[in-house]
Amino acid sequence: MPKVLIAGAGLVGALNACYFAQKGWDVEVYEFRPDIRKMEHVPGRSINLALSDRGKAALEGVGLKEYIVQQGVPLYGRLVHDKDGKTFHRIPYGQPGQHIVSINRRHLNEVMITLAEKSPNVRFFFEHKVKSVNVEKQELTVICDGIELTQKAELILGCDGAYSAVRRSLAAYPRFDFAQEYIEHGYVELNILPKNKDFALEPNAFHLWPRGDYTMIALANRDHTFTVTIFAPFRVFEEQMSNDSDIIKFFEENFHDALELMGRAHVLETFHRVRPQSLVSIKCKPHHFGKSVLLTGDAAHAMVPFYGQGMNCGFEDCLVLSEIIDQHANDIPKALRVYSETRVKDAHNIIDLAMYNYEELKDLVNHTSYKLRKKLDLILNRWLPETWIPLYSMVTFTRIPYSQVVQNRKWQDDLLRRVHTSLFLGFLAAGSAIGYLLVKKRNLL
Template sequence: MTSEVVYNLLESPVSIIHSKTPMHLASHSVRVLDLTTCYVSRSPQLHSIVILPAPEFVWVDPTFLGQFGPSIILNYSTASLDPGNLRGGLVGALCACILGKKGHNIDVFEYRADPRSADEKLSRGKSINLALSTRGRATLARAGLEDLIISNGIPMKGRMLHSVTGQQKKVLYDPNGHQCIYSVSRRDLNNVLLTAAEKMPNVKLHFRHKLVSADPAKGKLQLQNREGHQESLIDFEANLLIGADGAHSAMRQQLLKRRRTNFSQTYIEHGYMELSMLPRPDGKHAMEKNYLHIWPRDQFMMIALPNQDGSFTVTLFMPFQNFDEISSPEDVKSFFRKEFPDALDLIGEELLISDFLSSSPSALISIKCSPLHAQRAVLIGDAAHAMVPFYGQGMNAGFEDVLILDDLLDNWDVHGIEKCLANFTETRREDAQAICELAMYNYTEMRHLVNQRGYYLRRLVDQVLNKVFGNGWVPLYNSVTFTRIPYSQCIQKRKWQDEILEKMKNVFVAGTAVALVGVALQYRSNIPFRIEYLGK
């Protein structure tokens, strides 16, 4: 094929490129690995270069991406993709990192101020330390950040259950000791993700921007710029709008206005309050650090996750009514002395009273939404499926959304973005609802069922069958936490396991009954002989 080098790409409205050799465009050095015939034109609407595919595939080296405005999806020839990503929280920041690595131009709009700023570092904000597991790790790995995050996390190999008397019981996630989850700081993780995204030349972070309106059909946004002393309205347009703006999503509210959407939100009667357990005087953790500590008390519970600085983040989950009944220092001491005596000693009365009485319990919400998209806009993370935090999957599920969306976008072309997002809804809807339900169920398990003998019997049976059948019998918690099996399939497998165990129990009961009847009949047949023998 004849090579043709084009120097006037930016000036020419249309240029035809035939090349399998390196070429130079203006002052930029661009290396093309396998560029077959394609047409390059300027888009007056987006002020960007759009690559319109020829019949053959186009594969472009990443050094080309992002240098002339919009970018190219690598796996197939496509038009450019400029996602406007709303909210710089965990899911939004990681989404920017992963799509940014593909060369897409990303604008991240965050309602709040930069959490890395000096003022924001002084604010406490919400924490509920995060439990990082397989799904989240897989997404971080794609961004090239898994090792960094893991190295700053603390492995937790199981639960440590604390009784009212202070006795402790270890419940390992994996009896063989191979699997664990990681306690990571929400603030530290968010800072790492934002910094990683910010380092990319094709990713721009915009803080203190409030979404005013969105038109998903045209990919248009109107935002209120709250930076500086004077607020102003700005308009923004993108090929793809990604709403990663949390449980109270402004983007979701915009989509609800524009298409028929099934939406439900449920506040549970329990709230949560965060407390602190400081390190010992020698700087070490006050409890064993490689466990998720749980104080189950039937109607409420307390948990503690370790931090790198030797402290624990302690979270009390309890009905709001119970919180309302504790209003004085003596109430706090009395309640903890009765329910959590060992924790009271470890936290210390003075710090506990200060933390408790200076805080108010926060609400816990579960949200389900379907569909998860509208035209050129899509919801991910808590915006799509907020859940109560009792399965440790909120962040992991949100991160997995990014992984799935990224995979689907690899097959997107200029005419197929709506179909791509429809596929995302179809792929993720059932699983999103499944994990919301599992999270709600796990609260009952953590605060109540772990005190029941049946819980440990079932765990023992699951462990034995898992050892015998391997991947043919994976316990529910392990399949959710340590695999990427879709959440809905995890539930289906659990139901199948329940049915098998029920049949085994029935067979055992029936077999035992038959044996007892046989023994009784045998015993009965021997009665006359015994009477006769005794009579002699």
């Protein structure tokens, strides 16, 4: 059987290992970090993620869907908290029953690594830093204890995240397009602890505090805690949250209800301990190189987290790649070309949608026009379930390719615009006709 080398044992790398283990391939996974199953604390990324249908489909492909979903907390819509700290309103995600699932990142990663390792043809090499890839020789070079090791395989997957060493070593590859953008906003993570051994907030909702240029969210965890994340421009962190009194003042003015649940001491301790983290968006084209090298997950398409699709898109990468390899009977060069041709445009579209959705989360959810459009979309979806699917539902509750999602939304917007124009012209014509008849009647009198 062929051999695959996987750079990175994070979520996408581990799931790819599971897929290739099922195919019977020889699998070697190289990871810079120690084995997270043996670590007391894993630094870095958020502890919870939002799993939607694309991610579920990918997990189902390796037999993990039901178990992982049971380990999470279902979220049926957004609960938008007003600035007064007392009132809120609900925005359902879709039709009754449709939901996403808040899951624990670390547990999910550990489960996939363990599942992959059950196969005798899979080996994980932790504390091995990926240095570079050689496309022509089909080789991956890693460093362990200061010693360089070079491995060769029919397929090499770069699953080593937004700051991918594999992608970096391909920077000079002919006709490789790469774009990186840091947005002006950063984030800080906080926590809400259980209240009387239970959730301090309603657990089955995505809690949202939109405040125009900044926002805060909270997702429930199975241990009855909430992971809270505040997103704001770096200048806001620097100018309005530079000392203890300013931090507390900022939270009291904007997130009073959440501050009472988190506690002032916890908020101050967190801001003393961590600095706001940056958010990067990355596009590249192509995703494949030569006959054997492929970028997947954040290494190929890092995106801001505001559509909850980073993990789901990365997991769908694994499923799509597996399906295409099967369709082409392990013809790796052909499979990589086909994969790259289809996946690049989808990746670029969801990256753009994620950028757009931040405008929605931090401000648009408070606008009457936004609320009316959401209600109209759901009504039309109930009447025409196969024809009219809301944007969020297409992204979250289907596997419609992201590029097709964007085209469908454009069609919907154009149709509503034409209907609106027709109604306006109709009312204008009716008004003119009525006016003409009234004038004519008056002249006759």
